[in-house]
Amino acid sequence: MDYPRTVSTNALRADSARARARMLRAARKLVAAGDLELPMNAIAKAAGVGVGTVYRHFPSRQALLESLAAERLALLVDEAERAAAEPDVAAALARLLRAALEHQLGDPTLAAVLAEPEAARAETRSLSQALTAAVIRLLERAHAAGEIRPEITAEDLQALLCGLQHAVKVRGGTDNDRYLAILLRGLRA
DSSP: OOOOSSOOHHHHHHHHHHHHHHHHHHHHHHHHTTOOSOOHHHHHHHHTSOHHHHHHHOSSHHHHHHHHHHHHHHHHHHHHHHHHHOSOHHHHHHHHHHHHHHHHHHOHHHHHHHHOSSOSSHHHHHHHHHHHHHHHHHHHHHHHTTOBOTTOOHHHHHHHHHHHHHHHHHTTSOOHHHHHHHHHHHHBO
């Protein structure tokens, strides 16, 4: 049998994309089952690829987490940018905090990525910078309007939201509105 001397780069790219999609599906199944450790060997086995292939696409567990969270992070950036442009700054802040909490509760990988001080992927760094910039614009408007305490920073808000997500999760997801109201009251000037 004659074998081709070269393999089409398009075929390699398509095959690589399919393998990546299988790895992400396998990782999402682990997350859905409550496993945020994401063992690379288990992902490789479930995706039908070698562990080297997993590491080629995701050099670290953090890179894999960020890949899983990328879509939700992009949605959160969109929410923050809309909030930063909304005329009613108090309502915008409340809506953004609610959206951030819901995104984190809906996707534990996003919560894990937001809790990390450093990103592994350039895309995550870019999205995080865009999120921070939008939140800063919103906070500047909220400070100027006297809606929130002047010492509150974007970093404070991020830390508080991570803590809020954890508190709601510990309580079984039943006190979202109550905890959001408490947080908003604490932020007010």
